[in-house]
Amino acid sequence: xxxxxxxxxxxxxxxxxxxxSQEALLALAVIGLAVAVGFVNPRFLAYxxxxxxxxxxxxxxxxxxxxxxxxxxxxxxxxxxxxxxVLATVSGSLAVAGAPTAVAWLVPLALxxxxxxxxxxxxxxxxxxxxxxxxxxxxxxxxGLISVTGGKWITDLxxxxxxxxxxxxxxxxxxxxxxAATALAAIWMRDTASGRAIYATGGNAEAAxxxxxxxxxxxxxxxxxHGLFAGLATLVYATQLRVIQSTTPSGLExxxxxxxxxxxVSILGGAGTVVGSTLAAILIAEITSALVFVNVxxxxxxxxxxxxxxxxxxxxxxxxxxxxxxxxxx
Amino acid sequence: MSAAAxxxxxxxxxxxxxxxxxxxxxxxxxxxxxxxxNDRFLTLDNLLNQGRLMTEIGLIALPMTFVIITGGxxxxxxxxxxxxxxxxxxxxxxxxxxxxxxxxFALFVGGLAGFVNGFVITRVKVPPLIMTIATLALYRGLAxxxxxxxxxxxxxxxFYVLGQGDVLGAPTQLLILIVLIVVAGVALDxxxxxxxxxxxxxxxxxxxxxxxAVDRAKLVVYTLSGLASGLAAVVLVSRVTTTRMDMGxxxxxxxxxxxxxxxxxxxxxxxxxxGTVIGLVMIxxxxxxxxxxxxxxxxxxVVIGAALIVSVLIASSLQRRRE
Numbered sequence: 001x002x003x004x005x006x007x008x009x010x011x012x013x014x015x016x017x018x019x020x021s022q023e024a025l026l027a028l029a030v031i032g033l034a035v036a037v038g039f040v041n042p043r044f045l046a047y048x049x050x051x052x053x054x055x056x057x058x059x060x061x062x063x064x065x066x067x068x069x070x071x072x073x074x075x076x077x078x079x080x081x082x083x084x085x086v087l088a089t090v091s092g093s094l095a096v097a098g099a100p101t102a103v104a105w106l107v108p109l110a111l112x113x114x115x116x117x118x119x120x121x122x123x124x125x126x127x128x129x130x131x132x133x134x135x136x137x138x139x140x141x142x143x144g145l146i147s148v149t150g151g152k153w154i155t156d157l158x159x160x161x162x163x164x165x166x167x168x169x170x171x172x173x174x175x176x177x178x179x180a181a182t183a184l185a186a187i188w189m190r191d192t193a194s195g196r197a198i199y200a201t202g203g204n205a206e207a208a209x210x211x212x213x214x215x216x217x218x219x220x221x222x223x224x225x226h227g228l229f230a231g232l233a234t235l236v237y238a239t240q241l242r243v244i245q246s247t248t249p250s251g252l253e254x255x256x257x258x259x260x261x262x263x264x265v266s267i268l269g270g271a272g273t274v275v276g277s278t279l280a281a282i283l284i285a286e287i288t289s290a291l292v293f294v295n296v297x298x299x300x301x302x303x304x305x306x307x308x309x310x311x312x313x314x315x316x317x318x319x320x321x322x323x324x325x326x327x328x329x330x
Numbered sequence: 331m332s333a334a335a336x337x338x339x340x341x342x343x344x345x346x347x348x349x350x351x352x353x354x355x356x357x358x359x360x361x362x363x364x365x366x367x368n369d370r371f372l373t374l375d376n377l378l379n380q381g382r383l384m385t386e387i388g389l390i391a392l393p394m395t396f397v398i399i400t401g402g403x404x405x406x407x408x409x410x411x412x413x414x415x416x417x418x419x420x421x422x423x424x425x426x427x428x429x430x431x432x433x434x435f436a437l438f439v440g441g442l443a444g445f446v447n448g449f450v451i452t453r454v455k456v457p458p459l460i461m462t463i464a465t466l467a468l469y470r471g472l473a474x475x476x477x478x479x480x481x482x483x484x485x486x487x488x489f490y491v492l493g494q495g496d497v498l499g500a501p502t503q504l505l506i507l508i509v510l511i512v513v514a515g516v517a518l519d520x521x522x523x524x525x526x527x528x529x530x531x532x533x534x535x536x537x538x539x540x541x542x543a544v545d546r547a548k549l550v551v552y553t554l555s556g557l558a559s560g561l562a563a564v565v566l567v568s569r570v571t572t573t574r575m576d577m578g579x580x581x582x583x584x585x586x587x588x589x590x591x592x593x594x595x596x597x598x599x600x601x602x603x604x605g606t607v608i609g610l611v612m613i614x615x616x617x618x619x620x621x622x623x624x625x626x627x628x629x630x631x632v633v634i635g636a637a638l639i640v641s642v643l644i645a646s647s648l649q650r651r652r653e
Binding site for chain 2: 076129133135136138140144147250251258268297299303310
């Protein structure tokens with residue numbers, strides 16, 4: 001275990017530097033954009049609108065926490081959008097069928113962990129690329145959901161089901177969950193051996209193995225946690241709705257991946273923080289809303305999201321190469 | 331497996347042990363089985379119609395085989411289909427291009443989209459998976475933005491020959507596909523370009539040290555992938571008579587499943603066009619067979635997803651045993 005403190009120290013220095021760049025930059029962008037759009041259209045800054053942005057997109061930030069872990073460990077998951085659709089339907093159906101509220105809330109969490117851990121095990125132990133496994137799972141979940149439910153909508157949800165309507169000391173539940181999940185995950189990933197193992201595995205799996213980290217077990221753990229956060233995201237998402245459409249929200253996985261990557265999670269694995277991904281999720285939601293307020297057609301949103309992810313990816317790779325070149329010279 | 335059976339398997343001629351041969355046998359059994367099960371299946375009309383339906387996926391599966399052999403992947407093909415289809419409609423309706431010019435424009439947009447993928451992958455060294463996820467979002471977004479979700483219809487009657495007409499008794503687009511299959515097969519098997527793709531996929535560093543133009547070959551295969559997606563878009567628009575921005579959604583699943591089911595290694599370095607064709611036909615038969623037995627379209631994508639995972643599992647466990 002001698003190498004672990006070294007990795008930890010190096011990474012936490014990296015963490016500080018990153019905090020000075022990516023996270024601070026994102027926070028500045030979130031505030032700067034609000035001010036700029038506020039000048040063009042002051043109604044953007046109305047409390048109602050800002051709250052809607054935050055409440056309506058907290059679930060994306062929560063799901064992006066798990067996605068960040070998956071990407072940092074050197075993998076990818078494109079099934080999460082379909083999974084959230086399935087879990088929302090399961091949760092809503094249970095509530096309507098008269099199951100206790102706790103069951104309707106906890107079953108999606110357990111199911112999320114189960115599905116993702118299974119995928120993680122196939123990736124880690126059978127060494128099938130994550131993209132193949134999750135692409136297959138995406139279609140299984142998506143097709144399965146529509147063919148089982150026939151696309152019916154779930155209505156008449158019981159009053160107590162709406163977790164997202166509650167608040168803690170006046171702070172709405174989605175925001176509480178988003179902040180708490182981000183903080184816990186960030187601290188865990190930065191300061192514990194099991195959290196650091198994710199970075200070690202994604203940075204160099206063979207080196208991690210030689211340092212006493214079990215890369216396979218780490219990947220399964222990461223996927224299981226990703227399932228947990230997907231379940232949590234589902235709770236926030238589904239309990240906000242009065243009607244749950246039993247279809248998968250299209251393109252959701254792309255929004256979640258965008259939040260992770262724009263948040264500074266390196267797509268080559270081994271670096272990034274969940275504070276960044278949460279800020280990025282808020283920024284993306286803000287941009288989407290801002291487009292409406294400056295009279296740009298909402299049909300351009302997806303193109304903008306795609307451009308944003310592409311620009312960040314290219315910037316990340318170039319920045320890494322520069323840093324590596326600098327390290328080479330000194 | 332008993333020892334005797336294992337020796338028998340070892341003694342079997344090499345061509346019998348090939349992935350493609352096994353697949354062809356399974357395919358023949360499936361054909362006979364489905365034919366016995368449903369008398370509407372083994373009719374010339376039905377089979378030709380299935381050929382018409384599988385052409386769009388088939389056109390893209392050919393260059394996708396190249397891409398996967400080099401160890402890459404292209405997830406943006408479905409989005410390129412959408413973008414090219416929208417551009418076809420836009421050029422024809424809004425720019426009032428003559429239709430042949432609009433078709434060329436749509437092909438150009440597809441090729442350009444693929445070129446951008448290849449350019450960034452080879453120059454900036456962005457991993458293909460990440461690059462094409464990003465452009466999947468970007469190209470679909472552009473299709474949405476340019477079309478503003480309006481559909482275009484009312485193309486001239488002559489255009490429908492491509493997607494709905496027959497030449498020599500067979501669907502027009504199927505003939506195009508067959509010609510391109512032959513071209514792709516010869517290019518992969520009998521040209522230095524094709525052999526270089528295997529070398530790149532097996533060991534890219536070794537290929538570079540052997541003075542192969544690795545980056546140029548990759549740039550070409552991703553551009554071809556985009557071009558084929560553009561062609562698929564033109565065929566698709568002609569077949570369904572309408573341009574919509576959500577065209578080609580989910581195509582990447584069918585295309586990659588066909589290629590991987592056909593025995594191309596997802597890790598690169600191995601695969602054949604012949605195998606891809608069998609994989610393609612199997613997926614179409616699966617869809618048709620399920621439809622004839624009353625299974626709805628949404629359930630068939632469950633089967634395709636499962637088939638993708640299982641075929642990769644089997645292929646990789648076979649490979650591990652060989653090693």
